[in-house]
Amino acid sequence: KVLQLTLAVIKPDAVAHPLILEALHEKILENNFIIVRRKDLVWKKEQSETFYAEHSGRFFYQRLVEFMSSGPMRAYVLARDDAIHHWREMMGPTKVFRARHTSPDTIRGQFGLTDTRNTTHGSDSVESAHKEIKFFFPDFCIDRWMNEDEPSFRA
Numbered sequence: 001k002v003l004q005l006t007l008a009v010i011k012p013d014a015v016a017h018p019l020i021l022e023a024l025h026e027k028i029l030e031n032n033f034i035i036v037r038r039k040d041l042v043w044k045k046e047q048s049e050t051f052y053a054e055h056s057g058r059f060f061y062q063r064l065v066e067f068m069s070s071g072p073m074r075a076y077v078l079a080r081d082d083a084i085h086h087w088r089e090m091m092g093p094t095k096v097f098r099a100r101h102t103s104p105d106t107i108r109g110q111f112g113l114t115d116t117r118n119t120t121h122g123s124d125s126v127e128s129a130h131k132e133i134k135f136f137f138p139d140f141c142i143d144r145w146m147n148e149d150e151p152s153f154r155a
């Protein structure tokens with residue numbers, strides 16, 4: 001088993017609801033993730049635009065950017081084996097109709113409001129995890145954490 005880091009974000013719709021926020025935090029712990037870093041923050045609109053630049057031009061871009069800068073979020077750096085895939089499995093499909101009907105036990109299936117207000121973000125590859133962890137936690141050094149801070153965890 002190889003230790004992996006991912007970036008998980010609880011989006012403004014879910015942070016606004018204390019019971020959902022608490023349930024998601026519990027779910028993270030129940031699924032054997034180690035919480036490496038955690039931060040509550042609010043994005044300025046420009047940060048939202050930069051983070052989602054790959055979607056600029058899509059019909060939902062403005063809606064997405066405004067939603068993601070509409071209120072507090074909670075970001076986590078999470079570690080476990082297969083962290084990226086595992087967190088995405090827990091989140092479920094992007095679109096709420098699909099999530100509700102095909103994966104009702106996922107986070108989005110349970111708590112998603114709309115295709116945009118869909119409770120959580122998760123990195124989708126090793127490259128995006130590294131990029132997104134840097135974006136949210138500029139002072140966090142991935143290599144150092146992996147190689148020096150927690151060497152025994154890789155055994």
Ligand code: DAT
Pocket residue numbers: 055060064093094115116117118120121122124
């Ligand atoms: P994911 O968040 O599952 O990785 P994505 O990267 O394709 O999905 O899109 C990023 C976010 O953009 C997504 O969480 C919500 C919003 N979004 C995506 N597709 C959408 C759509 N068809 N309608 C409205 N919002 C959408």
Ligand code: MG
Pocket residue numbers: 122124
């Ligand atoms: Mg994505």
